[in-house]
Ligand SMILES: [Fe+2]
């Protein structure tokens with residue numbers, strides 16, 4: 084799809100809704116913008132069955148295209164949509180001019196009035212509009228339960244993961260020894276991870292949850308890349324944006340190379356002077372990346388913003404008037420926080436997945452963008468693939484797949500029976516399964532457990 088056309092469409096649409104509140108309806112200025120917008124939309128719908136626009140934070144995603152570059156100008160428009168609780172607009176083929184005007188009415192209606200009339204979906208329906216659908220972002224591209232994946236595919240995912248670890252190791256060395264940084268290897272690793280996730284996200288999520296425990300620095304960088312890409316893919320972002328986003332996620336902590344190692348590896352609480360030094364790493368990292376050839380702007384924006392919270396607190400300190408964070412920064416922040424809490428760090432032990440999710444949910448809307456956090460939890464589940472769990476039957480299971488409909492009820496392989504004996508050929512079960520007579524769930528998860536405690540080797544079950 085032509086970017087220019089998309090930009091024009093959004094600009095005209097924004098103008099039309101804005102002017103509508105200034106001029107009386109039917110005014111030539113409004114009609115001109117509206118007609119032009121509708122014409123573009125018709126052209127776009129010639130090629131496609133539907134056109135999707137989604138609002139995330141302060142940004143617009145148009146058919147998977149990330150409109151960050153022009154979105155500063157769209158700040159008012161995205162805010163209007165957000166205030167009306169519209170996360171997504173879908174235009175369907177066959178859209179008529181009257182229907183389009185009906186949408187404009189809804190978008191330019193005073194908030195109070197819209198609320199009192201039953202909300203945007205109801206008002207739109209009352210106007211007889213059928214080819215414009217308003218909705219929630221979760222429906223943009225819902226995570227599907229995926230078919231089982233073959234051995235070969237899992238082996239490939241392992242190879243891509245390893246490639247990414249090696250790539251980041253090399254970059255860290257180059258930066259440390261002030262050599263010219265070559266990001267080709269990293270680019271290759273990220274490209275193959277994107278392709279892998281587009282086919283089936285489970286193997287890489289499994290690796291990310293298994294590797295959270297070792298060699299923190301490198302596996303952390305790769306895990307953040309995996310968990311960021313999984314989110315971006317589910318939002319329907321295009322391939323180029325995903326590749327750039329993966330590089331950004333992989334390199335988000337490069338600024339830490341400037342922080343003295345004693346501080347990074349300090350087991351106890353940091354003094355405020357030490358913390359001040361840690362706080363420099365986002366800006367330092369952005370500076371390093373700006374001077375690295377082949378790095379997109381997205382990577383240094385994300386690096387700079389990855390410790391700024393959704394409510395704009397955190398560090399570095401930014402002015403509150405500037406509009407919101409980049410979508411990429413919000414995705415990386417979720418992935419980064421999650422993986423850090425799940426990992427053994429010098430100053431804290433790993434936190435179980437269910438507790439990590441609970442703590443993050445408590446900060447929804449403050450630290451994290453709520454729609455994105457909700458979606459993240461649905462994607463990876465409360466017990467992500469790769470987790471060992473104790474069931475209420477006292478059996479021990481290995482989670483091998485998430486159920487998008489219920490993050491608490493994944494699919495598991497039973498690896499230890501209720502008497503504590505290891506099962507040679509693990510049975511696969513779906514925790515959404517109910518007993519027909521009672522309507523109760525057959526099995527539920529009590530808690531996640533450490534496989535070592537049972538002498539289990541995670542790799543055997545992947
Ligand atoms: Fe960081």
Ligand SMILES: [Fe+2]
Nearest residue numbers: 335336419423
């Ligand atoms: Fe990090």
